Amino acid sequence: MNKVKLLLDFVLNTAASLKGTGVQLIRIAIFIIFIWIGGLKFWNYEAEGIVPFVANSPFMSFFYSKNAPEYKDYKLKEGEFDKAKHEWHKANNTYTFSRGLGIAIMTFGFLTLLGIWFPKVGFVGSGLVILMMFGTLSFIVTTPEVWVPDLGSGEHGFPLLTGAGRLVIKDLSILAGAxxxxxxxxxxxLKNRKR
Incomplete structure (x- = not known):
């Protein structure tokens, strides 16, 4: 029994010592996710993909020239190109907004990573990440495409999330990490102030 207790104590002490490493890993994870996702905002398929979220958001729809639900007639599949739909997205400000958003996202990720060495910078970065996550989580309420539509199967609406909804709900973990x-x-x- 003593060996089991010693092993358990060893496992618990080892796990407890990982708290600091875990915090640093969260910073690095936020950085990687935000640099990658922010960078994708410069690609047309990603810009087109976020249109339902932005167009339906009371906080962001003003960035676009066209009103919801007009975008539904101009949706493109990932990798698809249609000249008329592409021109609509150009007129809608889809690509320009997405690139600006990408720069903001990458900046938030970079500031969060810098918190490893500069806690004040990291405080600002993680604060911005938190604000952004509240914004993206609001899409659960504002974007019709996050819920399975009624197409006859009898399985639709709350709590059945579409791919878009499952993508958004994952931001809860980024919010918690931030x-x-x-x-x-x-x-x-605070510790540095006391010195």
Missing amino acids: VVVLADCAQRI
Whole structure:
């Protein structure tokens, strides 16, 4: 029984010692996700893919020239090209907005990563990530495409998420991670003030 207790204590102490590493891994994960997703915003297929979210958002729809639900007639599959639909997206400001959003997303990720060395910078970055996550999570309420539509199967609506809905709900984990990183930065800032 003593060997089991010793092994359990070893496992628990090892796991407890990983807290600091875990916080750093969250920073790195946010950085990778935000650099990658932000970079994808420069590709037309990604810009076209976020149109339902932006067009239906009361906080962002003003960035577009066209009103919802007009975009539904101009949806493209990932990798598809249709000249008329592409021109509609150009007129809608789809690509310009997406590129600006991409720059913002990459900046938030980079600032969060810098929190490894500069807690004040990381505090700002993780705070911006938190604000952004509240914005993206609002799409669950504002975007009709996040719920399975009624197409006859009898399986539709809440709580049945589409691919778009499943993509959005995952942002809860980024929000939680950003709160942990924000708290870590705040603790380090306070500790540095006492010196």
